[in-house]
Amino acid sequence: MTASLRCMRCGRDYEDDGRRVRCDCGGPLDVHFESLFEPGMVAGRPHDLWRYREALPVGDDIITMGEGCTPLLPVTFDGRRLLVKQEQLFPTGSYKDRGAAVLMTHLHELGVTRVVEDSSGNAGCAVAAYAAHAGIEADIYVPEDTSPAKTAQIEAYGASLHRIRGTREDTARAALNAIGSSAYASHVYNPWFLQGTKTFAYEVAEQLNWTAPDTLVLPAGNGTLLLGAYLGFVELARAGTVHHVPRIIAVQAARCAPLAAAFAAGLDEPVAIHPDSTVAEGIAIASPARGAQILAAVRATGGSFVTVGEEEILASLRDCCRQGWFIEPTSAAAIAGARTYARAAAPSQTIVTAFTGHGLKATDKVAGLVGSVEEEEVDHAGSNV
Ligand SMILES: Cc1ncc(COP(=O)(O)O)c(C=O)c1O
Ligand SMILES: [Zn+2]
Secondary structure (H helix, E strand, C coil), X not given: CCCEEEECCCCCEECCCCCCCCCCCCCCEEEECCCCCCHHHHCCCCCCHHHHHHHCCCCCCCCCCCCCCCCEEEEEECCEEEEEEEHHHCCCCECHHHHHHHHHHHHHHCCCXXXXXXXXXXXXXXXXXXXXXXXXXXXXXXXXXXXXXXXXXXXHCXXXXXXXXXXXXXXXXXXXXXXXXXXXXXCCCCCXXXXXXXXXXXXXXXXXXXXXXXXXXXXXXXXXXXXXXXXXXXXXXXXXXXXXXXXXXXXXXXXXXXXXXHHHCCCXXXXXXXXXXXXXXXXXXXXXXXXXXXXXXXXXXXXEEEEECHHHHHHHHHHHHHCCCCECHHHHHHHHHHHHHHHHCCCCCCEEEEECEEHHHHHHHHHHHXXXXXXXXXXXXXXXX
């Protein structure tokens, strides 16, 4: 497959050796590649994300655990039907497996034997799992307060775990300093990750009989799902497979919203903020490296930003759990945003959103936040005897 790296800021091209992190001008890199995919090609292929292989710039020796083709299910909130992609059902429990599968396939092709990655947890889990599957060693850097289930998962895959004190940005710096002769398997900087997350768009389009929904409501921390979904729908629209790119509504936690603030102010770059801590740990990104790209993508689709408060996130977490959907708090932020958006949207609109991460990633937090009605009732009943 011929694909090169192209700077999003100055347009300079680079050949990819697995070692370049960004352009000499500081801009983020994207994969420059023309998809040859047509819908007729999927006939008879397995139900995983590799059924869109002509859209993926890698060869035949793929690193896969059967990931992809997550169900797109109607879920009703506030009397309104949303279509929710069940991304918590991936092998490692979050949508990050889309990116990790394609990125590790690419790095394996390049002959990489050791990778470094930094993450709030879930991308680290995904890279550690797919590295293990590919026989590649992994050093995963996470903030010290990352959920224990995620750190346990990373270590179980055999990766070396590094807990970093300080902010999420301190964790990223520690990983960058540790690259040495390894490849930087960053879900943020390495654009092959977005080549994987773009399959979200291909799956949604196929599940809607090769049409695009009116609106996508997606979380935006570093924007790896949002940018992938945008890229996928742009490719599908360019090929004439769908008629339009959906409007993208990006959701941020109100306590950490550098992009929503920039969008509201009409700015092209994220604004500097002093973030407060939020239960939505996965989207607590104060300085998103692809922030300008996220703002441009949302604007290009005629979309906007929604911010959600802690109470709203908790209410959505609880409502999801009480309907049987066990998701992690970060996932509930996107659902809270989708509900806010849906309340003001025309009833005829098709709105697609996602459960991005499994509740088993954060059982202690979910249990503490959602509580148990039954226990309260038993106590109450007991006191009446
Ligand atoms: C469960 C979950 N949802 C959403 C996100 C947000 O992804 P991004 O930071 O790429 O926007 C993350 C990131 O870690 C996550 O773990
Ligand atoms: Zn550049």
